[in-house]
Amino acid sequence: MKPAGFAYHDPQTVAEAVALLGRLENARLLAGGQSLMPMLAMRVAFPDHLIDLNRVEGLDGITVEQGVLRIGAMTRQRSIERSAAIREACPLMTEALTHVGHLQTRNRGTIGGSLCHLDPSAELVTVAAALDATIEVAGPEGQRDVAIADFPLGFMTPALAPEEMVVAIRIPLWPREHGYSFMEFARRHGDYAIVSAAALLVLDSAGRIARASVTLGGVGAAPLRVTTAETALVGEAPTPALFRAAAACCEGIEAMEDPQAPAWYRQRLAAVLTRRALERAWARATGEAA
Amino acid sequence: MSETRRITLIVNGEHREAETPVRQHLADFLRGTLGLTGTHVGCEHGVCGACTVLVDGHAVRACLMLAVQAAGHEVTTVEGLSLADGTLHPLQQAFCDHHGLQCGFCTPGMLTTLVEFLAEHPAPSEEEVRLAISGNICRCTGYDSIVAAALAAARALRGDAA
Numbered sequence: 001m002k003p004a005g006f007a008y009h010d011p012q013t014v015a016e017a018v019a020l021l022g023r024l025e026n027a028r029l030l031a032g033g034q035s036l037m038p039m040l041a042m043r044v045a046f047p048d049h050l051i052d053l054n055r056v057e058g059l060d061g062i063t064v065e066q067g068v069l070r071i072g073a074m075t076r077q078r079s080i081e082r083s084a085a086i087r088e089a090c091p092l093m094t095e096a097l098t099h100v101g102h103l104q105t106r107n108r109g110t111i112g113g114s115l116c117h118l119d120p121s122a123e124l125v126t127v128a129a130a131l132d133a134t135i136e137v138a139g140p141e142g143q144r145d146v147a148i149a150d151f152p153l154g155f156m157t158p159a160l161a162p163e164e165m166v167v168a169i170r171i172p173l174w175p176r177e178h179g180y181s182f183m184e185f186a187r188r189h190g191d192y193a194i195v196s197a198a199a200l201l202v203l204d205s206a207g208r209i210a211r212a213s214v215t216l217g218g219v220g221a222a223p224l225r226v227t228t229a230e231t232a233l234v235g236e237a238p239t240p241a242l243f244r245a246a247a248a249c250c251e252g253i254e255a256m257e258d259p260q261a262p263a264w265y266r267q268r269l270a271a272v273l274t275r276r277a278l279e280r281a282w283a284r285a286t287g288e289a290a
Numbered sequence: 291m292s293e294t295r296r297i298t299l300i301v302n303g304e305h306r307e308a309e310t311p312v313r314q315h316l317a318d319f320l321r322g323t324l325g326l327t328g329t330h331v332g333c334e335h336g337v338c339g340a341c342t343v344l345v346d347g348h349a350v351r352a353c354l355m356l357a358v359q360a361a362g363h364e365v366t367t368v369e370g371l372s373l374a375d376g377t378l379h380p381l382q383q384a385f386c387d388h389h390g391l392q393c394g395f396c397t398p399g400m401l402t403t404l405v406e407f408l409a410e411h412p413a414p415s416e417e418e419v420r421l422a423i424s425g426n427i428c429r430c431t432g433y434d435s436i437v438a439a440a441l442a443a444a445r446a447l448r449g450d451a452a
Contacts, residue, residue: 001334001353007293008312008358030356037315037354038335050312054359078348102425103403104339107348108355189424 003040010052014138014167017056022140022163024049029165031074031113034105059112059167064089069171073112077124081106089173092130092180092198096123099182102190112166118156118222120256121192125152126217127182129225130198131171139164152222174211178202179285181277184217185269187260193218194261195269199277201238201285209233214246214278216270219255226250229274238282247275297361301326302370310357317341319357320367328368328398332427339426342399343367349406368398371405380446381405381439390439392430399426404440412448416441 009024011017021027028047030036031054039045053059059074064085071080080086081097100106100114100123114124115135128135133148140163153159160166174180184196196217204210212233214226229249236242248271255266283289298307301324308323315334320326320343332340334353341352344366371379381401384390391397400423407414407422414422419440420433428436 002318003313003315005292005313008295008356010358033354033356033359034336034351037356038337040313041315041335041353052356052359102339103407103422104342104349104351104425105336105354107345107350189421 001041003037004043004046006040006047006050008050008052010055012055012057014056014059014165017051017053017165018138018140018163020049020051021165024051027051029053029116031116032076032105032109033113034101034109035113035117035119053112053165060110062086064173067173069173070168071111071171072168073115073166074110075112077101077106077109077111077114078103080111090131090171092182092200093124093127093171095180096127096182096196096198099123099184099186099190099193099196105190111169115151115169116158116160116166118152118158119192120155120221120223121194121196121218122223123182123184123193123196123217126196126198126215126223128169128171129223130200130213130215131174132213134170135166136168136170137164138167143167145170149225155221174200175202177285178211179281179283181280181284183273183277183280185273195219195266195273197270197273197277199274199281201233201278201281203238203285208235208237212246214274216250216253216274219250219253219266219270221256224253226253226274233278240279243275243278243282246278247271250274295358295361297358299360299362300364302366312356312358314357315353316343316345316355316357316360316365317352319360320352320365323357326367326369330395330398332395337427338396339399339403339423340396342402342426344402344406347406347409349403366402366405368401371401379405381408381443384439384443384446385436388439388442389435390431391436396426396428396430400428400436404443408440408444408447412444414441414444 027049030052060072087094135146179201184193198215200213202211212230214229217223229246232246250270255263257263330340332338336354343352
């Protein structure tokens with residue numbers, strides 16, 4: 001369980017890191033290392049060059065400004081979990097992080113690393129999809145924005161050129177009084193979820209659903225928004241029957257199959273978790289649940 | 291492919307300087323290069339938690355961090371928990387008193403993890419303790435005695451009568 005040999009680089013700036021990416025063949029970026037290090041140890045990844053981002057300046061930090069939450073790519077999951085600003089402005093992310101790995105891995109793991117590793121079940125990617133996040137990407141030509149909907153090209157493949165890297169994620173905040181919930185089912189706490197569901201709701205002054213977001217992780221190759229469920233919710237008065245009907249939209253979604261769970265099981269989990277997440281989000285929107 | 295680097299870091303309060311292959315993880319560096327064999331190497335892919343050490347006060351898996359990444363940082367291993375005169379850390383004492391270990395392989399990781407956890411949660415519930423050590427695998431105790439030890443250590447650290 002020792003990594004094969006590689007050349008090690010520890011740039012100090014984003015420009016240096018991007019230059020190294022452009023110059024070196026078969027290079028990998030090392031963020032928190034909580035996925036890449038096991039991949040190196042098990043020799044499923046064989047980079048000739050490892051570019052360590054841990055000494056790059058300006059890549060971590062959390063700001064909330066003008067309704068937008070911005071998190072630097074190298075911000076540790078633990079810092080996000082403990083951020084009072086995020087707990088207040090974007091509690092869905094705080095709730096999701098309680099399911100991510102363990103204390104020791106969250107102390108090292110980064111949000112940028114989670115986004116780029118792009119595991120189909122990754123909680124932070126599911127949250128990013130639920131919140132319509134924008135990914136800030138740096139490359140030789142400068143910086144560009146990628147909408148989270150366009151970020152996954154396929155299974156564990158982010159829409160990044162070989163010489164590009166993620167520098168931050170921006171999330172437009174929901175109104176303060178929104179309801180939210182993140183739920184998942186995993187065999188053991190801290191494992192990747194078999195299926196996870198994120199729900200967000202805003203009620204109008206008449207108590208009807210003004211805005212809804214429903215997202216599933218672990219079902220497709222990347223987290224997916226269940227737009228049919230969202231459409232079924234918006235404009236309606238929230239009731240358990242409505243949530244059951246919206247959740248039923250998940251049963252028809254094509255789900256992946258692996259040794260952990262067959263497709264039909266994932267579809268059933270998706271519907272159950274979505275219904276429960278919507279009910280919790282509703283209770284929170286009305287102030288009936290903490 | 292046998293690139294090495296000379297690194298300096300602080301380990302258990304002492305300034306250390308040594309050469310390390312860049313591909314060597316921190317746990318192997320602590321054990322093989324510095325001779326601090328208290329840090330145990332179990333799965334070497336971040337699952338078992340036996341190699342947990344504190345880096346700048348935060349519990350991390352030493353097998354998922356390269357030794358070169360620890361350059362300039364402060365590392366605390368299980369050897370750094372007791373006092374210079376051999377007095378055990380309250381957590382270590384509680385593990386002795388409550389049979390929190392049998393074979394002892396997971397113990398260094400349990401202790402270092404709980405050091406950070408108890409600093410943040412001086413009065414944890416049993417449930418919180420179980421969650422805190424959910425990333426550390428023990429194959430002997432069934433965890434009950436570890437949880438009892440952690441709760442007793444929390445009381446001792448708070449200054450409550452045990």
